[in-house]
Amino acid sequence: MRYISTRGQAPALTFEETMLTGLARDGGLYVPETLPRMTPAEIAALAGLSYEEVAFRVMRPFLGDSFTDAEFGECITRAYAGFGHAARAPLKQLQDNHFLLELFHGPTLAFKDFAMQLIGQLFQTALARSGERVTIVGATSGDTGSAAMEAFRGLSNVDVFILYPHGRVSDVQRRQMTTVAEANAHALAIDGTFDDAQARLKDMFNDFTFRDEVRLAGVNSINFARVLAQVVYYFTAAVALGAPHRKVSFTVPTGNFGDIFAGYLAKRMGLPIERLVVATNHNDILHRALSSGDYVTHGVTPSISPSMDIQVSSNFERVLFDAYGRDGVAVAQLMDELRRGGFHISQGALETLRADFASGRASEAQTSAMIARARAEMGELLCPHSAVGVHVAQDFLGTTPMVTLATAHPAKFPDAVEAATGLRPALPPRMADLFERPERMTRVPDDLTQIETLIREALAK
Numbered sequence: 501m502r503y504i505s506t507r508g509q510a511p512a513l514t515f516e517e518t519m520l521t522g523l524a525r526d527g528g529l530y531v532p533e534t535l536p537r538m539t540p541a542e543i544a545a546l547a548g549l550s551y552e553e554v555a556f557r558v559m560r561p562f563l564g565d566s567f568t569d570a571e572f573g574e575c576i577t578r579a580y581a582g583f584g585h586a587a588r589a590p591l592k593q594l595q596d597n598h599f600l601l602e603l604f605h606g607p608t609l610a611f612k613d614f615a616m617q618l619i620g621q622l623f624q625t626a627l628a629r630s631g632e633r634v635t636i637v638g639a640t641s642g643d644t645g646s647a648a649m650e651a652f653r654g655l656s657n658v659d660v661f662i663l664y665p666h667g668r669v670s671d672v673q674r675r676q677m678t679t680v681a682e683a684n685a686h687a688l689a690i691d692g693t694f695d696d697a698q699a700r701l702k703d704m705f706n707d708f709t710f711r712d713e714v715r716l717a718g719v720n721s722i723n724f725a726r727v728l729a730q731v732v733y734y735f736t737a738a739v740a741l742g743a744p745h746r747k748v749s750f751t752v753p754t755g756n757f758g759d760i761f762a763g764y765l766a767k768r769m770g771l772p773i774e775r776l777v778v779a780t781n782h783n784d785i786l787h788r789a790l791s792s793g794d795y796v797t798h799g800v801t802p803s804i805s806p807s808m809d810i811q812v813s814s815n816f817e818r819v820l821f822d823a824y825g826r827d828g829v830a831v832a833q834l835m836d837e838l839r840r841g842g843f844h845i846s847q848g849a850l851e852t853l854r855a856d857f858a859s860g861r862a863s864e865a866q867t868s869a870m871i872a873r874a875r876a877e878m879g880e881l882l883c884p885h886s887a888v889g890v891h892v893a894q895d896f897l898g899t900t901p902m903v904t905l906a907t908a909h910p911a912k913f914p915d916a917v918e919a920a921t922g923l924r925p926a927l928p929p930r931m932a933d934l935f936e937r938p939e940r941m942t943r944v945p946d947d948l949t950q951i952e953t954l955i956r957e958a959l960a961k
């Protein structure tokens with residue numbers, strides 16, 4: 501099993517190398533050279549299995565000989581042991597033929613835990629074997645950062661630095677990062693947006709002196725292992741609703757395009773997915789791009805679904821690679837144009853994308869109204885991101901079952917939920933003292949050199 505870069509100029513790697521490498525050295529993202537497929541019989545055989553067993557069967561072919569079956573099985577068991585629901589990703593009926601996939605029962609109450617808990621275990625296994633030490637730097641609009649800190653805090657062979665946009669994450673999200681006491685975990689509040697944080701992270705990967713000196717690793721969806729672990733719940737949900745004998749559609753609240761890219765992989769692997777609906781908030785570049793073919797950045801406007809306040813959607817590069825016939829030179833050219841403000845998707849590539857993806861957007865008012873309606877009519881308290889999904893899904897309900905991904909717990913965004921419903925969702929008891937814990941963070945300017953200096957100094961302590 502080999503992984504290649506979307507820009508075609510970096511060496512092919514094994515699964516373990518890909519996981520520990522992060523961004524390819526040509527600036528691209530790693531993807532499998534060929535995608536393992538599951539037959540209808542293999543998919544049917546997933547019915548009735550535990551989440552962990554499905555995870556093993558779906559992901560195992562991607563790993564090659566990077567991990568033994570026993571190592572991988574143990575990593576999966578440890579990863580999901582701390583989840584607060586026996587099903588891990590329970591499915592709930594919302595409306596006729598419309599289901600909610602609850603992905604917020606992990607330790608930090610967002611879907612990021614599904615992948616981060618697992619890659620925490622995989623990193624530990626690989627690094628214990630090699631004796632290596634790595635520096636993880638992550639960019640977050642709120643949830644990746646808290647999940648990463650939770651998964652990597654206190655580990656002896658890892659330092660973790662998380663860049664989050666100052667003043668643009670919820671208080672719960674910020675505190676989940678800034679109250680981590682372990683000395684190997686560092687929250688960095690950048691003066692900028694998530695896009696700025698992600699751009700500086702990619703700059704660090706492209707600064708080979710810094711990258712090699714600190715042994716830089718990434719746990720954003722830059723890392724293919726992150727996306728892979730998110731493929732699993734598309735299988736558990738679709739099989740629970742009748743796959744492979746019945747088609748299923750998914751609506752995915754989308755920002756960096758990692759979660760919906762996992763759905764696209766599931767479809768390519770053989771899962772009968774009819775439609776993948778991209779749901780955006782008013783930062784709607786993906787909806788505009790799929791509607792018009794123009795992927796043009798307009799700047800980010802803060803929203804009540806802050807984790808999706810993104811304009812430069814990292815994983816869109818991965819589907820563009822496929823839509824352009826896996827032509828790395830064409831993708832590199834588009835990414836070059838993006839640095840100057842945007843690009844136009846060719847007609848052929850747009851038609852290819854539209855064969856898999858539909859899209860919609862929810863304004864702030866529509867998001868709030870959906871939180872209120874879901875509470876009143878469906879008995880469901882939604883986080884604003886999930887509400888964006890449920891709102892957009894309304895236009896795509898039909899005879900095929902629709903699953904909307906509930907990506908975070910409403911208690912992570914209590915102000916928005918309270919404003920819409922009058923109800924203030926409580927954090928689970930294990931987090932009840934979150935607002936009493938001392939915070940620790942460093943403000944950093946949106947400046948590569950200063951951020952790298954700060955990381956070097958922290959590592960030298």
Ligand SMILES: Cc1ncc(COP(=O)(O)O)c(C=O)c1O
Nearest residue numbers: 643754755756757758759807907
């Ligand atoms: C709660 C929540 N919903 C949706 C998203 C969007 O997911 P993605 O960036 O994978 O598109 C994010 C951020 O990743 C998130 O934290």
Ligand SMILES: N[C@@H](CCOP(=O)(O)O)C(=O)O
Nearest residue numbers: 640641642643644720721758
């Ligand atoms: N919404 C995300 C943004 C980063 O996405 P990732 O999937 O690339 O880690 C967040 O919560 O940080």
